[in-house]
Amino acid sequence: MQIPxxxxxxxxxxxxxxxxxxxxxxxxxxxxxxxxxxxxxxDYILGEVTRDFAMEAERAGVALMLLAxxxxxxxxxxxxxxxxxxxxxxxxxxxxxxxxxxxHWSRKxxxxxxxxxxxxxxxxxxxxxxxxxxxxxxxxxxxxxxxYIADVVLVALExxxxxxxxxxxxxxxxxxxxxxxxxxxRMADVSIVDNIVRAIPNMIEMAKNMKKxxxxxxxxxxxxxxxxxxxxxxxxxxxxxxxxxxxxxxxPETSTP
Ligand code: PTJ
Numbered sequence: 568m569q570i571p572x573x574x575x576x577x578x579x580x581x582x583x584x585x586x587x588x589x590x591x592x593x594x595x596x597x598x599x600x601x602x603x604x605x606x607x608x609x610d611y612i613l614g615e616v617t618r619d620f621a622m623e624a625e626r627a628g629v630a631l632m633l634l635a636x637x638x639x640x641x642x643x644x645x646x647x648x649x650x651x652x653x654x655x656x657x658x659x660x661x662x663x664x665x666x667x668x669x670x671h672w673s674r675k676x677x678x679x680x681x682x683x684x685x686x687x688x689x690x691x692x693x694x695x696x697x698x699x700x701x702x703x704x705x706x707x708x709x710x711x712x713x714x715y716i717a718d719v720v721l722v723a724l725e726x727x728x729x730x731x732x733x734x735x736x737x738x739x740x741x742x743x744x745x746x747x748x749x750x751x752x753r754m755a756d757v758s759i760v761d762n763i764v765r766a767i768p769n770m771i772e773m774a775k776n777m778k779k780x781x782x783x784x785x786x787x788x789x790x791x792x793x794x795x796x797x798x799x800x801x802x803x804x805x806x807x808x809x810x811x812x813x814x815x816x817x818x819p820e821t822s823t824p
Contacts, residue, residue: 579615582649582764593679596671602724609653609745610762612805617769620800621761627792628721628741628757629661629773630785635719635739638663639692643670646723646763647680653767655687659776663721666713667693670726672705702732709765714738722751723741723763730754743767747801758794760801 570580585605589595596701617625632638640658642665647654658665667680674695679787681693692710698708699715705730709715716719720733733740734754743766744754759766779787 568647578764582607586645586648589644589683592683593676594683595644595648596676598671600641603645605785606745606762608726609747610758612809613745613760613801614808615762616760616803617765618804619743620797620804621654621759621766621790622769623746623759624794624797625761625766625769626773626777627789628759629770629777630788631659631719631739631757632721633774633777633780634662634782634785635663635717635788637717638719639713639717641664641668641685641714641720641725642666642691642757643668643724644678644680647683650763651765652682652687653764653771655684655689657767657771657774660691660771660778664690664713666710668706668714668722668729669803670704670706670707672708693814699729699732699767701735704728707732713770722755723766725751727751727754747798747805750797753823756794756797757792758801760798 570577570584574580585810586595586600590600614794617702638661640654640663642654654665663808667677669677677693681691684691692713694710695708697709697711697715699709714720717738719739719741721741723743725742730740730742730751731754740755742751743756743761743763744752745760745762746752747760752760
């Protein structure tokens with residue numbers, strides 16, 4: 568079905584379409600469609616825009632990736648379906664390989680996601696020849712040239728267990744997750760409470776500009792960043808948005824949504 572750009576929910580419907588196409592290609596799992604529903608809900612109550620706290624987190628995340636010795640961008644099925652081309656561009660801008668890392672892992676599916684990403688001319692790791700300790704599900708399966716030896720990992724739509732395992736393995740984690748209450752958001756060093764489809768393009772632009780900065784300047788950006796405060800601001804932003812909507816419904820003539 569062709570979605571008309573004039574539809575008021577055009578971008579939301581487009582995301583759903585991309586996920587369904589990803590599902591049909593074997594990139595996305597059924598569980599991924601459910602996970603997207605949770606993300607949509609949080610995006611809705613954030614106003615479906617990138618808030619100032621998310622921009623600050625994106626900037627800190629880019630600084631951390633640029634300062635890293637071995638940065639890696641971890642990609643699951645949903646991320647690949649929603650933002651393959653953009654992830655490839657970010658990989659080049661940050662000089663960090665993409666690595667396929669799946670919760671619902673199979674050799675066949677990992678290869679399918681790898682091929683899906685490689686259409687955009689980027690380096691994709693997916694050997695699955697090493698394991699992270701302290702984690703029982705399939706996300707422990709990593710590439711010995713990538714996440715296994717990485718010092719900083721960018722993850723999106725992640726589960727809290729893996730984030731915790733990455734931290735325990737001494738890695739820094741930058742997480743993109745629309746849910747500021749999730750374990751991932753609480754465990755990460757930098758939590759970006761934004762939709763992946765907005766966060767990645769923002770981070771590409773930032774990476775291109777920030778590459779020119781001195782190491783000290785990148786370190787300064789990071790030292791001014793406080794993840795706990797960022798999550799507090801995200802939750803307060805949802806509260807304020809909902810309060811504004813409630814006032815609007817109570818009195819549509821005198822307030823704006
Ligand atoms: O492809 P696989 O096999 O690795 O499986 C991927 C899923 C997404 C099924 C798996 O990682 C999973 O079950 O994730 P969770 O635990 O449901 O967490 C997903 C998180 O991502 C939730 O907190 C959602 O709010 C959030 N989320 C969903 N869509 C988006 C999002 N965050 C940012 N942008 C989105 N578009």
